[in-house]
Amino acid sequence: MATKLASEPSERPARRTVESVVIRFAGDSGDGMQITGTQFTQSTALMGNDLATFPDFPAEIRAPVGTTYGVSAFQINFASYDIMTPGDAPDVLVAMNPAALKVHLKDVRKGGTLILNTGAFNDRNFQKAGYKANPLEDGSLGGFRVLPIDVSKLTLNAVEKTGLSQKDALRCKNFWALGLMCWMYGRELQPTVEWINKRFEKRPELAAANLAALKAGHAYGETAELSGFESVEVPKARSSPGIYRAVTGTEAVAWGLVCGAHKAGLKLFFGSYPITPASSLLHTLANLKQYGVTTFQAEDEIAAVCSSIGASYAGQIGVTSSSGPGVALKTEAIGLAFATELPLIIVNSQRGGPSTGLPTKTEQSDLYQAVFGRNADTPVPVIASSTPGDCFYVGVEAVRLATKYMTPVILLTDGYLANAAEPWLIPNVDDIEPFPVSFDIDPEGFHPFRRDETTLGRNWATPGMPGLMHRIGGIEKDYNSGHISYESNNHHHMTKVRAAKVNGIANDIPLQKVASGTERGKLAVVGWGSTFGAINQAVARSRARGLDVSHIQIRHIWPLPRNLGALLEGYDKIIVPEMNNGQLVTLLRAQYLVPAEGINQISGLPFKVADLEAEISARLEK
Amino acid sequence: MNVQTPVAKLTPNDYASDQDVRWCPGCGDYAILKSVHKALADLQAPLDTTVFISGIGCAARFPYYMATYGFHTIHGRAPAIATGTKLANPDLDVWVVMGDGDALSIGGNHTLHAIRRNVDLNLLMFNNAIYGLTKGQYSPTSKVGTRSPSTPQGSVDQPVNAILFALGAGARFVARSVDTNQKHLPEMLKRAHAHKGASFVEILQNCIVYNDGAFSDVTERDVAPDRQVVVEHGKKLVFGKDGKKGVRMKPGALELEVVTIGENGVTEADILVHDEKNRAMALLLAGMDGGALPVAMGVIYCNPVESYDVAVHKQMREVIEKTPAIEFNKLLRRGNTWTVNT
Numbered sequence: 024m025a026t027k028l029a030s031e032p033s034e035r036p037a038r039r040t041v042e043s044v045v046i047r048f049a050g051d052s053g054d055g056m057q058i059t060g061t062q063f064t065q066s067t068a069l070m071g072n073d074l075a076t077f078p079d080f081p082a083e084i085r086a087p088v089g090t091t092y093g094v095s096a097f098q099i100n101f102a103s104y105d106i107m108t109p110g111d112a113p114d115v116l117v118a119m120n121p122a123a124l125k126v127h128l129k130d131v132r133k134g135g136t137l138i139l140n141t142g143a144f145n146d147r148n149f150q151k152a153g154y155k156a157n158p159l160e161d162g163s164l165g166g167f168r169v170l171p172i173d174v175s176k177l178t179l180n181a182v183e184k185t186g187l188s189q190k191d192a193l194r195c196k197n198f199w200a201l202g203l204m205c206w207m208y209g210r211e212l213q214p215t216v217e218w219i220n221k222r223f224e225k226r227p228e229l230a231a232a233n234l235a236a237l238k239a240g241h242a243y244g245e246t247a248e249l250s251g252f253e254s255v256e257v258p259k260a261r262s263s264p265g266i267y268r269a270v271t272g273t274e275a276v277a278w279g280l281v282c283g284a285h286k287a288g289l290k291l292f293f294g295s296y297p298i299t300p301a302s303s304l305l306h307t308l309a310n311l312k313q314y315g316v317t318t319f320q321a322e323d324e325i326a327a328v329c330s331s332i333g334a335s336y337a338g339q340i341g342v343t344s345s346s347g348p349g350v351a352l353k354t355e356a357i358g359l360a361f362a363t364e365l366p367l368i369i370v371n372s373q374r375g376g377p378s379t380g381l382p383t384k385t386e387q388s389d390l391y392q393a394v395f396g397r398n399a400d401t402p403v404p405v406i407a408s409s410t411p412g413d414c415f416y417v418g419v420e421a422v423r424l425a426t427k428y429m430t431p432v433i434l435l436t437d438g439y440l441a442n443a444a445e446p447w448l449i450p451n452v453d454d455i456e457p458f459p460v461s462f463d464i465d466p467e468g469f470h471p472f473r474r475d476e477t478t479l480g481r482n483w484a485t486p487g488m489p490g491l492m493h494r495i496g497g498i499e500k501d502y503n504s505g506h507i508s509y510e511s512n513n514h515h516h517m518t519k520v521r522a523a524k525v526n527g528i529a530n531d532i533p534l535q536k537v538a539s540g541t542e543r544g545k546l547a548v549v550g551w552g553s554t555f556g557a558i559n560q561a562v563a564r565s566r567a568r569g570l571d572v573s574h575i576q577i578r579h580i581w582p583l584p585r586n587l588g589a590l591l592e593g594y595d596k597i598i599v600p601e602m603n604n605g606q607l608v609t610l611l612r613a614q615y616l617v618p619a620e621g622i623n624q625i626s627g628l629p630f631k632v633a634d635l636e637a638e639i640s641a642r643l644e645k
Numbered sequence: 646m647n648v649q650t651p652v653a654k655l656t657p658n659d660y661a662s663d664q665d666v667r668w669c670p671g672c673g674d675y676a677i678l679k680s681v682h683k684a685l686a687d688l689q690a691p692l693d694t695t696v697f698i699s700g701i702g703c704a705a706r707f708p709y710y711m712a713t714y715g716f717h718t719i720h721g722r723a724p725a726i727a728t729g730t731k732l733a734n735p736d737l738d739v740w741v742v743m744g745d746g747d748a749l750s751i752g753g754n755h756t757l758h759a760i761r762r763n764v765d766l767n768l769l770m771f772n773n774a775i776y777g778l779t780k781g782q783y784s785p786t787s788k789v790g791t792r793s794p795s796t797p798q799g800s801v802d803q804p805v806n807a808i809l810f811a812l813g814a815g816a817r818f819v820a821r822s823v824d825t826n827q828k829h830l831p832e833m834l835k836r837a838h839a840h841k842g843a844s845f846v847e848i849l850q851n852c853i854v855y856n857d858g859a860f861s862d863v864t865e866r867d868v869a870p871d872r873q874v875v876v877e878h879g880k881k882l883v884f885g886k887d888g889k890k891g892v893r894m895k896p897g898a899l900e901l902e903v904v905t906i907g908e909n910g911v912t913e914a915d916i917l918v919h920d921e922k923n924r925a926m927a928l929l930l931a932g933m934d935g936g937a938l939p940v941a942m943g944v945i946y947c948n949p950v951e952s953y954d955v956a957v958h959k960q961m962r963e964v965i966e967k968t969p970a971i972e973f974n975k976l977l978r979r980g981n982t983w984t985v986n987t
């Protein structure tokens with residue numbers, strides 16, 4: 024039975040109001056910090072704040088308890104205004120053990136709040152975290168507001184009656200901490216109560232214990248004398264009207280792809296092989312079978328992309344996904360789809376590289392791979408989403424381009440977008456223009472490489488269609504008959520036709536707009552992908568300070584929007600912030616011979632607004 | 646509209662495309678092509694729902710010579726591509742053509758998994774024990790000592806036994822035949838076609854240019870009767886020019902031996918009867934690789950279970966019945982949402 028919390032009217036005076044807060048929950052990877060963060064996010068979303076989150080977890084599933092490399096964190100920024108990043112510096116750090124404090128203290132804002140679980144502050148844990156002395160006593164926390172609470176003990180007390188073992192009981196302490204934070208920021212407990220009841224439906228004793236811990240944490244805030252700490256309020260954000268939900272990039276991509284397939288009138292086949300952070304897309308789509316989705320966990324990335332090509336050949340829209348190392352394995356097969364002119368979508372959730380690199384961290388370092396990373400003259404359209412919600416529209420667009428132009432399309436997201444959540448104004452899908460595929464059914468003059476005169480996309484004829492039997496393959500084919508041909512002039516011509524087809528997409532995508540600022544000026548900050556939020560805020564703040572700076576965010580990485588070159592020429596200086604060692608910047612310089620300059624951060628973490636603001640100032644004050 | 650005209654019977658020639666066949670004169674692939682045309686004509690397989698998918702190699706040029714649908718893909722990946730095609734359209738009859746390098750070297754993993762999953766595909770492996778298209782390097786089925794451009798002193802590594810590999814991967818249908826055996830091969834192809842699930846057929850194929858006679862000690866007309874045993878379900882494993890040789894379990898051992906009926910007290914009753922549903926027997930027969938024992942030809946194992954594609958579609962139907970799709974707009978609005986008013 025679902026327990027409902029009675030709403031308890033607060034007798035306290037009206038709460039202090041703040042405009043925005045950044046909280047980071049940090050603890051051992053077994054401490055449940057991701058759950059705590061996600062639940063806090065749900066409540067916050069329902070309260071109508073704008074928000075952005077940043078889950079940050081270690082590569083090891085369960086690193087040794089108490090060590091710094093086992094620390095898992097979740098950051099949320101929520102505000103009464105439109106925010107776009109998970110925040111530069113936390114106002115509050117909830118650290119469940121010394122290692123979490125050790126790893127994250129350096130990021131906390133000066134004067135920020137530290138909520139420390141002293142139950143885990145013991146000599147063994149100090150040693151594991153690399154502390155020589157108790158940081159609570161050695162003066163190293165001066166300048167912060169410290170709230171030491173023995174969360175472990177308070178949790179044990181709270182769940183005592185449920186009869187759980189000490190080990191299981193201690194597992195509830197993340198909900199105790201969540202309860203306290205919900206009190207502190209006036210979040211409702213109800214969504215979490217419902218979640219706990221559902222999650223532990225079959226283990227009522229665990230549901231009861233976690234609920235007890237949650238309520239105890241909340242009650243502690245209400246009743247304890249927390250001198251200097253009070254409950255504050257973050258008013259609702261003034262967002263555009265409509266129905267909202269919290270969405271991660273993964274969910275949005277999945278829905279976008281499915282919506283795109285519906286708009287094309289096709290079923291969707293998704294072949295994939297697990298890899299962080301791309302696997303969640305496979306998990307999400309595996310639950311959408313009712314919507315014409317077949318998911319296939321292949322034996323490797325090569326089989327994943329190949330099965331998707333096989334499905335496209337049979338008339339579905341084949342989609343595959345991975346991260347950089349897996350996309351590398353798919354390369355040859357992408358060439359086959361390109362040569363046979365079959366639709367295919369490759370979703371790359373980029374992560375830190377090279378090789379295994381930083382598998383759980385975010386990076387944008389596969390742009391070269393996407394644009395150039397194939398043998399021979401094999402240009403494929405590349406599009407990148409810039410926010411979790413944008414992933415939906417990019418998913419739809421990928422299906423449109425792949426089917427209209429009969430080509431593989433690479434869709435770039437990254438580890439940050441895949442996991443991060445933001446409030447999303449849910450679209451009415453009926454407003455999205457359908458783009459139904461019309462298969463070739465006409466035997467008259469048929470050959471498999473007949474083309475549409477405007478798009479140059481080839482006609483799509485699928486096995487099973489009477490009278491259209493034909494053979495396709497990776498060998499070059501004759502432009503006029505589709506038969507295999509080794510003739511040199513024909514190869515030259517076919518290479519040009521395929522390139523012209525992909526380049527022609529530039530006429531079918533929106534002109535590049537300026538995201539904020541003016542169409543000419545002193546400085547343009549050009550970004551792509553998940554850096555959108557940080558750049559946008561940095562530019563907004565700089566403009567508020569009177570600086571002449573504009574923001575351009577590129578969604579269509581290849582082909583580039585056809586007005587981009589002219590647009591860039593209107594600025595004296597161009598900087599290109601990227602979470603890589605300079606890739607888009609090279610592309611822009613090569614395409615337009617513009618003096619674009621890279622701002623590169625390769626830390627596995629998103630840009631901080633303040634850092635970009637400083638870069639902008641430095642360029643304009645030079 | 647929809648006037649039913651009587652469908653003319655398809656002849657083997659109707660399965661041939663209009664393209665010139667470009668294998669070397671005398672290549673065993675010609676004979677296989679002929680057998681396939683014949684088998685399909687025997688089956689009256691519809692041209693428009695039959696698909697040939699191949700990898701890369703001489704063998705893999707096969708689809709171009711078929712009047713059906715065809716997809717010449719990339720080296721080793723045909724089983725993976727065919728898996729996607731079959732899942733996307735289960736009504737298609739999907740044949741996969743692979744060389745020995747294609748199927749067991751670069752594509753070994755995909756062959757293994759297509760078989761393990763039991764996707765309803767007819768997997769034909771043309772085994773010439775050489776890389777034909779790349780001009781004659783040794784292959785994973787080449788005998789130890791094979792001299793080739795890459796192994797001028799002879800290869801030193803052990804070959805893989807394709808049928809044992811397939812059985813090890815969990816194959817529910819394995820058969821073996823010879824390119825030039827125009828009676829036997831079409832029958833094997835038809836059996837493979839009839840079997841719902843992954844059917845693996847090894848076809849011994851002569852590459853006249855780079856590995857001529859690789860199997861002649863087994864396939865030549867004069868030695869074949871003594872070097873091959875043609876296995877048939879329910880029939881005794883007898884062979885030899887005079888039909889007097891037989892295969893039996895060696896008394897007191899878990900191995901097979903060749904005996905002569907009428908010698909040393911051996912009677913016909915001692916000879917094993919082939920049971921194509923018996924996996925243990927299949928493993929023993931597959932292991933007969935032409936040393937003291939003859940090479941088994943025919944359907945070595947056939948024991949069908951539900952195929953992967955059927956199971957996948959069944960599960961999808963169950964999901965749809967249990968939790969039907971809701972309108973997409975509703976799906977996006979399910980769960981925790983909130984409304985912002987102006």
Ligand SMILES: Cc1ncc(C[n+]2csc(CCOP(=O)(O)OP(=O)(O)O)c2C)c(N)n1
Pocket residue numbers: 355701702703704705720743744745746747748771773775776777778779784
């Ligand atoms: C990725 C890749 N690697 C290598 C090759 C070169 N290659 C083409 S066919 C082949 C081997 C062919 O041998 P097999 O599969 O036995 O076919 P056969 O030619 O003997 O029929 C090789 C290595 C290729 N086309 N693609």
Ligand code: SF4
Pocket residue numbers: 667668669671672673674703704773777778851852853854855
């Ligand atoms: S090289 Fe060998 S296998 Fe290839 S076509 Fe010539 S004879 Fe046949």
Ligand SMILES: [Mg+2]
Pocket residue numbers: 702744745746771772773774775776777784
């Ligand atoms: Mg070969």
